[in-house]
Amino acid sequence: MTQSNENWWRDGIFYQIYPRSFQDSDGDGIGDLAGILQRLPYVKSLGVDAIWPSPIFPSPMEDFGYDISDYTGIEPLFGTMADFDALIAAAHDNGLKLILDLVPNHTSDRHPWFVESRASRDNPRRDWYVWRDPAQDGGVPNNWLSEFGGSAWAFDEATGQYYYHAFLAQQPDLNWRNPDVRAAIYDVMRFWLGKGVDGFRVDVIWHLIKDSEFRDNPPNPNYVEGRPPNERILTQYSTDQPEVHDVIAEMRRVTDEFGARVLIGEVYLPLHRLMAYYGNDLTGAQMPFNFALLSTFWSARSIEGIIEDYEKALPRGAWPNWVLGNHDRPRVASRVGPEQARVAAMLLLTLRGTPTLYYGDEIGMHQVAIAPEDVRDPFEKNVPGIGVGRDGCRTPMQWDATEFAGFSAARPWLPLPEHHVRDNVVNLEADSRSILNLYKRLIGLRQNYPPLVAGDYHPITAQGDLLIYRREAEGRAVIVALNLGPDPIAVTTSAIRFGSSILLSTFLDREGERIEGVLDLRGNEGVIVAPPA
Numbered sequence: 001m002t003q004s005n006e007n008w009w010r011d012g013i014f015y016q017i018y019p020r021s022f023q024d025s026d027g028d029g030i031g032d033l034a035g036i037l038q039r040l041p042y043v044k045s046l047g048v049d050a051i052w053p054s055p056i057f058p059s060p061m062e063d064f065g066y067d068i069s070d071y072t073g074i075e076p077l078f079g080t081m082a083d084f085d086a087l088i089a090a091a092h093d094n095g096l097k098l099i100l101d102l103v104p105n106h107t108s109d110r111h112p113w114f115v116e117s118r119a120s121r122d123n124p125r126r127d128w129y130v131w132r133d134p135a136q137d138g139g140v141p142n143n144w145l146s147e148f149g150g151s152a153w154a155f156d157e158a159t160g161q162y163y164y165h166a167f168l169a170q171q172p173d174l175n176w177r178n179p180d181v182r183a184a185i186y187d188v189m190r191f192w193l194g195k196g197v198d199g200f201r202v203d204v205i206w207h208l209i210k211d212s213e214f215r216d217n218p219p220n221p222n223y224v225e226g227r228p229p230n231e232r233i234l235t236q237y238s239t240d241q242p243e244v245h246d247v248i249a250e251m252r253r254v255t256d257e258f259g260a261r262v263l264i265g266e267v268y269l270p271l272h273r274l275m276a277y278y279g280n281d282l283t284g285a286q287m288p289f290n291f292a293l294l295s296t297f298w299s300a301r302s303i304e305g306i307i308e309d310y311e312k313a314l315p316r317g318a319w320p321n322w323v324l325g326n327h328d329r330p331r332v333a334s335r336v337g338p339e340q341a342r343v344a345a346m347l348l349l350t351l352r353g354t355p356t357l358y359y360g361d362e363i364g365m366h367q368v369a370i371a372p373e374d375v376r377d378p379f380e381k382n383v384p385g386i387g388v389g390r391d392g393c394r395t396p397m398q399w400d401a402t403e404f405a406g407f408s409a410a411r412p413w414l415p416l417p418e419h420h421v422r423d424n425v426v427n428l429e430a431d432s433r434s435i436l437n438l439y440k441r442l443i444g445l446r447q448n449y450p451p452l453v454a455g456d457y458h459p460i461t462a463q464g465d466l467l468i469y470r471r472e473a474e475g476r477a478v479i480v481a482l483n484l485g486p487d488p489i490a491v492t493t494s495a496i497r498f499g500s501s502i503l504l505s506t507f508l509d510r511e512g513e514r515i516e517g518v519l520d521l522r523g524n525e526g527v528i529v530a531p532p533a
Contacts, residue, residue, distance in 0.1 A: 008097065009199070009262040009286060010319050011453055012049030013349075013443060014356040018327050019053045019078055020064060021396045022359060024408035031396070031407070033079040037087045039397075040094055042425065046362060047443035050097035052201055054327055056084070060108055062170040063378055065101075066203065067108040071188040088196050097198035099262065104185045105207045106171040113184075114172050121159050128181050129172050130164035132214060143216045144238045145230040149382035152238070166207050166238065168378055176208045176247055186254045199255060199262035205277070205285070206267045209244040211237035228388055240273060248277060248284045262286050271313050278318045287321045287354060293347075294329045298336045300484050304462035307351065307469075311457060320353030325361045331393050332358075334367035339524035342435055342506040343482050346526040349442040350471065350480045352457040360397055362439040363428050367392040368417045376414060398424040433508040445504055445528065451476050460496050465489065466521075468496060478503065479529040486523040493519050499531035 005011070023035025036053065043051060055065035058073045065075065074081050091098045107114055116125040132141035132153070140153040141162055146169075153162040154169040164173045174181050189200065217233040248265065255261040265277050265285035277288035292306045314320060324344055325332045333341040341364050348355045370391045375381060380389030391414055398420040399406030405420045428436035446452040455473035462468075465485030471478050479499055483489050491498075493515055502513045506526045515529065 006260045007319075008049070008260060010354060012097070012354060013047070013446070014050045014052055014099070014354065015043060015046065015048040016326060016356060016358045017051055017053045018359060018394050019056055020413060021394055021407070023397065023399075024410070024412070027409040028077075029408050029410040029412045030077055032077065033074070033083040033087050037083070037090055040087075040090055040096070044094045044096065046357075046440060047447060048096070048357065050099055050198065051091060052099040052356075053101065055101045055103055055203075057103075060110055060170065062108070062168055064376070066103050067106070067168065067171045068103050069108040069110045069112075071185070072191050085195070092196065098196075099199050099201055099264065100192055100197045101203060102185075102189065102200040103203040104174065104176075104188075105204045106165065106167060106173045109170045109172055113174075117172075118156055118159060118163070121161070127178050128175055130175050130210065131159075131161045132164070133161055142214050143233060144214075144235075145217075145233055147228075147230050148379050149229055164210070166204070173207070173210075177210075177212070177243075182247065182250065186250065189251070189254045190257070193255065193258040193261060198260075199264065200251075201264040201266065201289075202251065202285070203266050205248065205265035205288075206240045206244060206269055207238075208247050209241040210239075211241060213237075226386055228383055228386065240269060245276060245279060245284060249279055252279065252283055252285065264289060271309060275313050275315060275318075278315050282315065282317055287319065289323055289356075290321050290353075291323055291326075291329075293322060293324055293344075294326070298340065298484060300462040300465055300467040300482075303347070303484075304459055304467055304469075307457065308459060311352070320351075321356065322348055322351050322353050323356045323358075324348045325358035325393070326356075327358070327394055328390055329393065331365055331367040332361055333364045338364055338366075339486070340484065342438055343484060343524060343526045345435070345439055345442060346480065346504075346506055346528070347467075347482060349439075349446050350452055350478075350528065352455065352471065357439075358393075362436055363398060363425060364423055364435045365395070365398060366417065366419075366423075368395045368415065370415065374415055400424050400426040438506060438508055441504055441508065449476075449478065449503075450474065451478050466491065477531050479531070480526065481519060481521060481529065482526040483521040483524060488523055489521045491519040491521065493517060499529040501530050503528045503530045 020031045022031045023039045024031050025034035056075055056078045057068045058070040058075045059065045059067050074084050088098050113125055113128050116123050117129045135141055140151050144152040146152040147167050152164055155162050165171050166173055215237045217236050220232055220234050223232050252263050255263050263285045265288045267274050267277050267288045274288055278284050296302050296306055332344050336344055377389045377391045395414045396407035396412045401421040401424055405416050428434035451471040451473045455471035458470040460468040465483055466489050467482045469480055498515055502510045
């Protein structure tokens with residue numbers, strides 16, 4: 001992968017870092033930019049191609065950086081602009097790209113733009129945010145709900161109007177129908193692109209445009225008690241409006257001004273609506289994130305169906321992508337179990353499309369149980385007791401077996417699990433058959449075996465716990481066979497034209513083993529098989 005390659009993001013592997021939890025360099029219990037810089041040799045050793053830190057801009061931290069008070073600065077908790085400059089220079093020197101997490105849907109209520117906007121109804125920046133008069137009864141303008149619980153409208157006593165916030169009341173939504181707002185955010189993008197960042201992951205991109213008439217959202221007929229209360233209504237009018245695609249095309253044109261950059265969109269939508277975010281003639285986001293594997297039932301038929309539907313739905317020429325974990329969803333090792341976490345790694349790194357890894361998944365980090373007194377997530381605080389808390393997937397990286405896992409010299413901002421003394425980078429690097437070394441082998445194989453990067457995807461079988469598919473490019477092919485269950489499976493190779501030897505097993509103990517007639521898969525095992533020479 002070269003710096004000038006326009007499509008580097010197609011060939012690469014992305015690695016998401018939650019900055020608060022990766023490495024603390026100054027002993028305050030919170031990770032920072034200097035800590036990420038300190039750990040770049042580790043990131044490079046994985047073989048990934050790009051790092052994506054969650055937001056690092058100045059913020060009151062009501063939502064831990066997703067409430068931005070200055071789009072062109074660095075949050076002091078994370079360091080200084082000099083620290084950022086050092087990080088991006090070191091990343092590029094090590095052949096790594098750096099993607100920023102842009103949050104253009106909303107700002108902090110302490111952002112100067114909002115301070116001006118709420119100052120008076122006739123302030124020049126009043127229309128930079130979404131303001132509405134009360135309903136005739138004096139209540140909220142409509143029934144829109146906050147993702148974090150309660151109404152999405154907050155009343156401003158001084159000016160007698162409500163402002164809209166899709167998330168916390170401290171996160172007022174910008175008015176993306178205002179061309180001045182668009183221009184201001186595009187200037188922010190140019191600022192960072194000019195500093196050398198290699199693109200953006202755009203937060204909640206499908207939220208940017210709201211219905212111009214502010215109609216009530218319809219009720220959700222499939223709502224189930226115990227789910228988050230915002231799911232009681234369908235977001236028909238508060239998200240995914242047709243005009244959003246014009247905005248995304250404009251964003252893409254900004255990144256294209258700077259050459260080989262990438263625009264990634266966070267989009268939680270059904271498949272047919274997700275595909276629109278590639279844009280007409282692929283002029284939208286190069287990669288609207290595909291989160292299907294985060295919530296699927298872990299079975300061969302379910303996974304194969306998701307892959308098939310996704311591949312069929314892709315617009316001509318569009319490039320797929322896959323995600324197994326992120327800062328909002330429970331850890332993959334807890335969702336599918338520690339044994340299947342290895343199989344999940346092989347799935348992620350052998351499918352057609354760009355994979356994104358979440359820090360710590362490569363060492364099998366689990367969802368950590370958070371005691372009530374340790375809860376930091378505002379979502380859990382607003383809607384307690386139904387399991388929406390995100391702290392458990394944001395705990396500090398487990399580097400070693402010391403008291404604070406090598407993450408910090410002080411007690412971390414979130415607790416560490418007791419098993420960090422066993423499951424940590426130092427121990428797993430020393431174990432030749434660990435999940436960490438499996439990730440490294442998978443990444444190395446992917447990067448050195450063209451069918452795993454550019455090859456077509458061909459399903460072979462999905463029955464019971466067995467999922468088999470082929471990746472093929474330029475006359476070369478590999479077979480991937482995954483056992484998604486605990487019981488052994490024997491597969492007759494003649495029926496599906498298996499290759500002759502195993503390139504890699506998830507147990508890291510069968511490389512080069514020849515297959516004669518039958519492929520025996522142990523419980524919770526995946527293998528990559530090479531065809532005859």
